Amino acid sequence: DQQVKQNSPSLSVQEGRISILNCDYTNSMFDYFLWYKKYPAEGPTFLISISSIKDKNEDGRFTVFLNKSAKHLSLHIVPSQPGDSAVYFCAAKKRDDMRFGAGTRLTVKP
Amino acid sequence: KAGVTQTPRYLIKTRGQQVTLSCSPISGHRSVSWYQQTPGQGLQFLFEYFSETQRNKGNFPGRFSGRQFSNSRSEMNVSTLELGDSALYLCASSLVGFTNTEAFFGQGTRLTVV
Numbered sequence: 001d002q003q004v005k006q007n008s009p010s011l012s013v014q015e016g017r018i019s020i021l022n023c024d025y026t027n028s029m030f031d032y033f034l035w036y037k038k039y040p041a042e043g044p045t046f047l048i049s050i051s052s053i054k055d056k057n058e059d060g061r062f063t064v065f066l067n068k069s070a071k072h073l074s075l076h077i078v079p080s081q082p083g084d085s086a087v088y089f090c091a092a093k094k095r096d097d098m099r100f101g102a103g104t105r106l107t108v109k110p
Numbered sequence: 111k112a113g114v115t116q117t118p119r120y121l122i123k124t125r126g127q128q129v130t131l132s133c134s135p136i137s138g139h140r141s142v143s144w145y146q147q148t149p150g151q152g153l154q155f156l157f158e159y160f161s162e163t164q165r166n167k168g169n170f171p172g173r174f175s176g177r178q179f180s181n182s183r184s185e186m187n188v189s190t191l192e193l194g195d196s197a198l199y200l201c202a203s204s205l206v207g208f209t210n211t212e213a214f215f216g217q218g219t220r221l222t223v224v
Contacts, residue, residue: 034212043200043215097166102152
């Protein structure tokens with residue numbers, strides 16, 4: 001059962017523009033959400049997270065938005081840079097159980 | 111401080127064989143989770159161990175098993191390998207599952223079944 005879904009397998013944006021990556025979840029028990037970035041031949045690395053008691057968390061160029069009623073979260077990257085090109089995974093967590101989406105491959109073109 | 115270490119990095123096995131993968135978590139981390147990454151399927155949760163006990167399990171067949179030792183190192187075993195088991199296997203460690211801390215991933219073991 002795919003409790004966390006990233007419906008866009010890929011996204012291409014121009015350098016300097018905004019990248020918006022989306023993630024939907026089905027289980028309302030999830031109370032913590034994370035984004036990970038993965039480069040080829042490396043393990044995923046933590047990027048940013050948000051607790052279910054918040055609707056926005058910002059860290060530099062990265063902002064995560066959470067819409068609990070819609071069970072939707074998004075990651076905004078502004079401005080996008082070529083080094084941001086990677087696969088982005090969203091994850092949702094409840095207690096000790098963390099589930100990931102299938103990932104979105106972001107390509108930032110110079 | 112050392113990161114999560116997975117060995118071996120690459121493996122080639124034949125159908126029907128079994129394989130054991132190893133994961134050494136960050137020192138002090140007691141939770142180890144295993145994931146399978148395949149193209150199109152993303153990261154799929156296999157199981158999670160905490161203090162030598164399996165706490166959570168994903169929807170994988172019984173051919174996939176694991177264990178955790180007293181030093182928190184974990185092993186994952188896949189028996190009767192199938193071609194579809196070819197994937198990148200990632201383990202992640204975290205301090206204590208109940209707290210909202212992010213998991214730290216190893217570089218993974220690339221398993222190819224021929």
